[in-house]
Amino acid sequence: MSEKILSVFIDESGDFGPYEQHAPYYIVSMILHEQSRDIDTYIDALDEHVRNLNYDPHAIHVGPLIRREPIYQHDLMEDRKRLFNALFNFARRLPFSYICSKIKKKECSDVIELTTKLTKSISKILKDHSDYFDSFDKIIIYYDNGQVELTKILTTLFNALFSNVEFRKVVPADYKLFQVSDMVCTLELIAEKAENNSFSKSELEFFHSPRDFKKNYYKSILKKHI
Numbered sequence: 001m002s003e004k005i006l007s008v009f010i011d012e013s014g015d016f017g018p019y020e021q022h023a024p025y026y027i028v029s030m031i032l033h034e035q036s037r038d039i040d041t042y043i044d045a046l047d048e049h050v051r052n053l054n055y056d057p058h059a060i061h062v063g064p065l066i067r068r069e070p071i072y073q074h075d076l077m078e079d080r081k082r083l084f085n086a087l088f089n090f091a092r093r094l095p096f097s098y099i100c101s102k103i104k105k106k107e108c109s110d111v112i113e114l115t116t117k118l119t120k121s122i123s124k125i126l127k128d129h130s131d132y133f134d135s136f137d138k139i140i141i142y143y144d145n146g147q148v149e150l151t152k153i154l155t156t157l158f159n160a161l162f163s164n165v166e167f168r169k170v171v172p173a174d175y176k177l178f179q180v181s182d183m184v185c186t187l188e189l190i191a192e193k194a195e196n197n198s199f200s201k202s203e204l205e206f207f208h209s210p211r212d213f214k215k216n217y218y219k220s221i222l223k224k225h226i
Helices: 040-052 062-067 077-093 111-128 130-134 148-161 176-195 201-207 210-222
Strands: 005-013 025-034 097-104 138-143 165-169
Touching (some): 005 176, 025 176, 062 077, 062 176, 062 201, 077 176, 077 201, 097 111, 097 176, 111 148, 138 148, 148 165, 176 201, 176 210, 201 210
Parallel strands (some): 005 138, 138 165
Antiparallel strands (some): 025 097
């Protein structure tokens, strides 16, 4: 019998610096994909869709896409929306689930308190779903090691709670599920801003209103949250 393997693709939104109004949360998303569930046909379809939109193959970063930052600064709104929808619909069809940790940075007096709150939050989530994680022969963690503090938290917690963990440094362009994790992080952040009615100008232009965002996008993704 072949090994039962769980892939976990992790990305974050925010940093360990002091609270800033434009970045009020630290968010960590974990995409959970059972390797026995093949997604190659979905990946091929997305690659073809992106080519048909006249974009070169690349790691799609949703935040810059919404804000019209490099590499999308010269792209029309309609083109950026088509690329966003290509990734969103790819994710919507994929067989995966996700877990997410959110920390309000305003409630953290310094980096130590932020680290403590984040560690406790991720630990609780992993323990709450320990039966699911323990059902696999191997857990492979994919992270780009973008933030040293988060890397330390992840390696400490996963190795302490589970005995069958392997870590791999990911190159975002090589893994569509890592790009999905980036998208989920961004959508979770925007969902918080929707609740607080604090959309930025670029978010209003892209999604029109918090209500439209929740109805057209967040509602579908939230169904995959466990």
